[in-house]
Amino acid sequence: MNRILAVGAAALLFAAQLAADPLPSWADTEAKARIIEFVQSVTDPDSADYVFPADRIATFDNDGCLWAEQPVYFQLVYALDRLRERAEADPAILTSEVLEAAAGGDVKGMLAGGKEGLMEVLAVSHAGMSVEDFQADVLAWLESARHPTTGRRYDAMIYQPMLELLQYLRAEGFQTWIVSGGGVHFLRAFAAETYGIPPQQVMGSAAPTEYRVIDGVPTIVKLPGIEFMDDKVGKPVGIDSRIGKRPIFAAGNSDGDFQMLEYTMAGAGPRFAMLVHHTDAEREFAYDRDSHIGKLERGLDEGPQRGWLIVDMARDWNTIWPAD
Amino acid sequence: MNRILAVGAAALLFAAQLAADPLPSWADTEAKARIIEFVQSVTDPDSADYVFPADRIATFDNDGCLWAEQPVYFQLVYALDRLRERAEADPAILTSEVLEAAAGGDVKGMLAGGKEGLMEVLAVSHAGMSVEDFQADVLAWLESARHPTTGRRYDAMIYQPMLELLQYLRAEGFQTWIVSGGGVHFLRAFAAETYGIPPQQVMGSAAPTEYRVIDGVPTIVKLPGIEFMDDKVGKPVGIDSRIGKRPIFAAGNSDGDFQMLEYTMAGAGPRFAMLVHHTDAEREFAYDRDSHIGKLERGLDEGPQRGWLIVDMARDWNTIWPAD
Numbered sequence: 001m002n003r004i005l006a007v008g009a010a011a012l013l014f015a016a017q018l019a020a021d022p023l024p025s026w027a028d029t030e031a032k033a034r035i036i037e038f039v040q041s042v043t044d045p046d047s048a049d050y051v052f053p054a055d056r057i058a059t060f061d062n063d064g065c066l067w068a069e070q071p072v073y074f075q076l077v078y079a080l081d082r083l084r085e086r087a088e089a090d091p092a093i094l095t096s097e098v099l100e101a102a103a104g105g106d107v108k109g110m111l112a113g114g115k116e117g118l119m120e121v122l123a124v125s126h127a128g129m130s131v132e133d134f135q136a137d138v139l140a141w142l143e144s145a146r147h148p149t150t151g152r153r154y155d156a157m158i159y160q161p162m163l164e165l166l167q168y169l170r171a172e173g174f175q176t177w178i179v180s181g182g183g184v185h186f187l188r189a190f191a192a193e194t195y196g197i198p199p200q201q202v203m204g205s206a207a208p209t210e211y212r213v214i215d216g217v218p219t220i221v222k223l224p225g226i227e228f229m230d231d232k233v234g235k236p237v238g239i240d241s242r243i244g245k246r247p248i249f250a251a252g253n254s255d256g257d258f259q260m261l262e263y264t265m266a267g268a269g270p271r272f273a274m275l276v277h278h279t280d281a282e283r284e285f286a287y288d289r290d291s292h293i294g295k296l297e298r299g300l301d302e303g304p305q306r307g308w309l310i311v312d313m314a315r316d317w318n319t320i321w322p323a324d
Numbered sequence: 325m326n327r328i329l330a331v332g333a334a335a336l337l338f339a340a341q342l343a344a345d346p347l348p349s350w351a352d353t354e355a356k357a358r359i360i361e362f363v364q365s366v367t368d369p370d371s372a373d374y375v376f377p378a379d380r381i382a383t384f385d386n387d388g389c390l391w392a393e394q395p396v397y398f399q400l401v402y403a404l405d406r407l408r409e410r411a412e413a414d415p416a417i418l419t420s421e422v423l424e425a426a427a428g429g430d431v432k433g434m435l436a437g438g439k440e441g442l443m444e445v446l447a448v449s450h451a452g453m454s455v456e457d458f459q460a461d462v463l464a465w466l467e468s469a470r471h472p473t474t475g476r477r478y479d480a481m482i483y484q485p486m487l488e489l490l491q492y493l494r495a496e497g498f499q500t501w502i503v504s505g506g507g508v509h510f511l512r513a514f515a516a517e518t519y520g521i522p523p524q525q526v527m528g529s530a531a532p533t534e535y536r537v538i539d540g541v542p543t544i545v546k547l548p549g550i551e552f553m554d555d556k557v558g559k560p561v562g563i564d565s566r567i568g569k570r571p572i573f574a575a576g577n578s579d580g581d582f583q584m585l586e587y588t589m590a591g592a593g594p595r596f597a598m599l600v601h602h603t604d605a606e607r608e609f610a611y612d613r614d615s616h617i618g619k620l621e622r623g624l625d626e627g628p629q630r631g632w633l634i635v636d637m638a639r640d641w642n643t644i645w646p647a648d
Contacts, residue, residue, distance in 0.1 A: 054522055131564055175524075188568045198378055199568025200499075200524075209564060211557040211583060218587040220564040233535040240455055240533060240544040242566060244512045244523025259535060263542040 022168040025161040025319040031274075031311050035165065038272045042248065043172045049270040051248055053173040058249035059239060059260060060166070062180035062187060062204075064294040065253045065276050066195060068157040070285040071148065072107065073293065075186050078141050080105070082125035096120060123224035126207060131185055131220045138189035152321065155194050159276075160322045165251075166195055174249065179239060180204040181231035181256055185222065203242045205230045235260035248272065254294040261299070261308060273308040275299045280314040346492040349485040349643040355598075355635050359489065362596045366572065367496045373594040375572055377497040382573035383563060383584060384490070386504035386511060386528075388618040389577045389600050390519060392481040394609040395472065396431065397617065399510050402465050404429070406449035420444060447548035450531060455509055455544045462513040476645065479518050484646045486575075486600075490519055498573065503563060504528040505555035505580055509546065527566045529554045555580045560587035572596065578618040585623070585632060597632040599623045604638040 022039075026032040042051040063069040080102055087094050087103040094100045098117035101109030110117055126134065142155050150157065166176050178197055180187055184204035191197045208227045209220050230238045236259050239247065250257070250264035253276040261273040275296065278287050288296040303310055313320070346363075350356040366375040387393040404426055411418050411427040418424045422441035425433030434441055450458065466479050474481065490500050502521055504511055508528035515521045532551040533544050554562045560583050563571065574581070574588035577600040585597040599620065602611050612620040627634055637644070 054516075057524075184565070184568070192378075200381075200566065202568065206565060209561055211560045211587070213586070218560065218583070218590040220560060236535045236542065236544060237533055241508070241530060242524065244508070244526065259542070262537070263535070266542040 022171070023161065023164050025164055025317060027316050027318050029316050031309055031316040034309055035272070035274075038249075038270065039168065039172050042270050051269065055245065055248060056169075056172070056174040057177065057243060057245060057247040058169050058174045059177045059179045059235075059243075059247045059251070059264070060162070061252040061254070061257045061260070062178050062182055064278065065251055065257070066158055066162050066166075066178070067155070068147075068159075068284060069294050070287070071293075073182065074154045074157070075182050076107075077145065077154070078138065078186070079121055079125045080107075081141060081145060082137070083121055086124060093124065099124070119225060122207075126183065126186075127222050127224040129222060130214075131209070131222060134185055134222055135189040138186055142190060150321075155190050156322065156324070158194060158322065159317070160319045161317045162251075162276075163195070163322065166197070169249065170196070175201065177243065177247070178202045178204070179230060179235050179250075179260060181229070181234075183207070184230075203230060203238050205234075231256045233259050236263035239263065250274075251276070252299075253278065254296050255298045256294075258298055261303075262306075265306065265308070273303075273306070274311055275303055275308060276311045277313060279312050280317075280320070282314075283320045284313060346495070347485065347488050349488055349641060351640050351642050353640050355633055355640040358633055359596070359598075362573075362594065363492065363496050366594050375593065379569065379572060380493075380496070380498040381501065381567060381569060381571040382493050382498045383501045383503045383559075383567075383571045383575070383588070384486070385576040385578070385581045385584070386502050386506055388602065389575055389581070390482055390486050390490075390502070391479070392471075392483075392608060393618050394611065395617075397506070398478045398481070399506050400431075401469065401478070402462065402510070403445055403449045404431075405465060405469060406461070407445055410448060417448065423448070443549060446531075450507065450510075451546050451548040453546060454538075455533070455546060458509055458546055459513040462510055466514060474645075479514050480646065480648070482518060482646065483600075483641070484643045485641045487519070487646065489575075490521070493573065494520070499525065501567065501571070502526045502528070503554060503559050503574075503584060505553070505558075507531070508554075527554055527562050529558075557583050559584035563587065574598075575600070576623075577602065578620050579622050580618075582622055585627075586630075589630065589632070597627075597630070598635055599627055599632060600635045601637060603636050604641075604644065606638075607644045608637060 022036065023032050041047050041049040044050060060066055063073055084103050094103055098110055098113035098120050102121045110121060142153060145154055146152065147154060147157055169176055176197055178187060178191060182204050184202060184206050187204050188199040188202045191202045192199065205226060206228045207225055208223045210223055212219050212221050235257065246267040247264045248270065249272045250261050251274045252261060265271045265273050278285050280286060287294060288300060346360065347356050365371050365373040368374060384390055387397055408427050418427055422434055422437035422444050426445045434445060466477060469478055470476065471478055471481055493500055500521055502511060502515060506528045508526060508530050511528050512523040512526050515526045516523065529550060530552045532547045532549055534547055536543050536545050552558065570591040571588045572594065573596045574585050575598045576585060589595045589597050602609050604610060611618060612624060
């Protein structure tokens with residue numbers, strides 16, 4: 001009975017904390033009120049909008065939604081860091097102009113190589129090893145790398161208000177998912193620890209992999225290339241493939257999330273879609289229509305009339321980063 | 325407090341039932357003892373083999389493991405039923421010899437068309453519609469179709485001992501998954517109701533899909549072809565892609581499951597692999613090395629020395645089918 005009592009006591013304590021304020025880092029604006037109102041309406045068994053726990057699926061973009069994405073996607077920083085280190089040890093690996101540009105920190109020159117160029121860069125850091133070895137390397141990188149403007153660890157460049165939202169939804173019986181354009185193996189290296197989201201609830205873009213028995217050890221080996229792009233129309237396709245049901249809650253921040261939000265809102269019954277609008281140049285970054293990363297145009301134009309919540313970071317969030 | 329007390333009471337009741345016998349349809353043989361011993365060792369916090377609930381991943385093949393697969397895969401029966409009905413309404417759809425053979429019930433003639441022929445047949449019943457429409461059709465088929473030798477509904481051709489095993493594992497904190505060579509959308513149509521496994525824990529072979537906004541409604545449309553074969557080496561590849569961690573328990577019945585079991589057993593710590601051996605011609609079917617479906621040869625030869633449990637259906641199961 002001890003264990004059940006302990007579980008009960010923990011549940012009561014958490015319920016008390018939530019009752020106080022489930023989203024303490026959110027300002028008392030309309031955004032917070034709308035989120036709480038939605039969650040209450042779908043979790044109250046007496047509500048006409050009640051949704052069974054099995055259908056409480058919430059999907060979140062990662063870059064620019066759960067963690068920052070400026071001045072450049074963090075996964076690309078990892079790729080460039082690793083390419084540079086390997087080139088220092090063995091310059092012969094720089095077999096193309098694109099790789100030379102990338103190793104020299106010339107991101108523009110690298111991007112001039114288009115998608116093929118980017119694949120070349122990713123292949124050096126993301127392929128030819130086991131998933132376990134890759135993820136151990138990502139964790140080692142997170143230990144040492146620091147963000148150029150804040151000096152924070154990259155996995156501390158996460159949004160405290162979004163962490164609270166994830167926790168709040170889970171406490172209310174939601175299953176929280178990451179649906180990211182970033183690489184699925186990259187994300188899973190830290191998602192459980194950082195967001196409380198287990199690997200089986202993380203989907204992302206993916207390279208092909210291969211099953212090999214190496215010295216008697218069955219291993220999944222990462223190969224070069226891209227097999228699945230989890231962006232734009234790829235997001236609802238991936239959600240159908242991996243989750244098999246339409247979410248009732250979706251959060252993003254760029255036009256790459258448009259279709260995920262559109263797909264989510266089109267189901268029967270109550271639905272919630274939100275876009276994080278980066279409006280806070282002082283505490284984070286300010287960008288939208290003209291950004292080369294996280295471009296947000298169609299979502300700003302059509303989101304409000306579609307009933308989507310546009311979260312104004314500067315106005316709606318009291319805090320950006322978690323306490324150290 | 326009422327809700328917590330109710331949860332506690334339900335947990336106690338279930339615990340009492342389990343303590344009595346978690347696997348009542350299993351005979352009191354070594355098979356049952358080994359399963360229970362494994363589950364107890366990984367769930368006892370005082371055991372050296374204790375595994376945290378987050379890592380208690382159990383994967384199950386479907387055809388021949390959770391439900392029957394003779395005289396032919398049930399999904400193929402569905403495809404042929406639908407092809408025949410559509411050809412009766414419009415004979416012009418039979419545009420090839422393979423389709424004509426299939427519509428005439430000539431399975432051999434159809435299989436003579438190889439993989440391309442099978443794709444043609446599947447395209448008629450499995451493509452060109454939304455996922456929702458397809459799954460509604462599968463459910464309608466399950467309502468009316470009956471197995472040729474038992475007269476049972478196809479979704480009642482499931483193994484009672486395996487249902488108990490799924491429930492037992494879940495009660496002990498495992499997350500149960502289906503990893504099937506069958507089609508993922510087909511399986512998900514009935515997996516939650518039949519096995520208690522929600523769609524996001526069902527993986528299977530998959531056709532490509534496309535995101536389309538049809539008359540304003542965002543829809544996932546099934547396309548012809550095969551994008552992912554969830555069989556043999558595809559199983560561990562799919563497990564890495566969808567679950568992102570190595571299971572600690574895997575169950576199958578054919579050589580198509582070999583790599584899944586091999587991959588599962590290769591992780592650190594306690595692991596369990598089992599193969600259902602179809603030995604019961606009287607109550608079910610008896611087949612293994614020479615079967616055109618569910619061929620089991622390498623598993624029988626290598627399984628025992630690898631420590632895999634070979635379940636002898638005739639000896640180890642008191643009951644095959646659930647009560648009506």
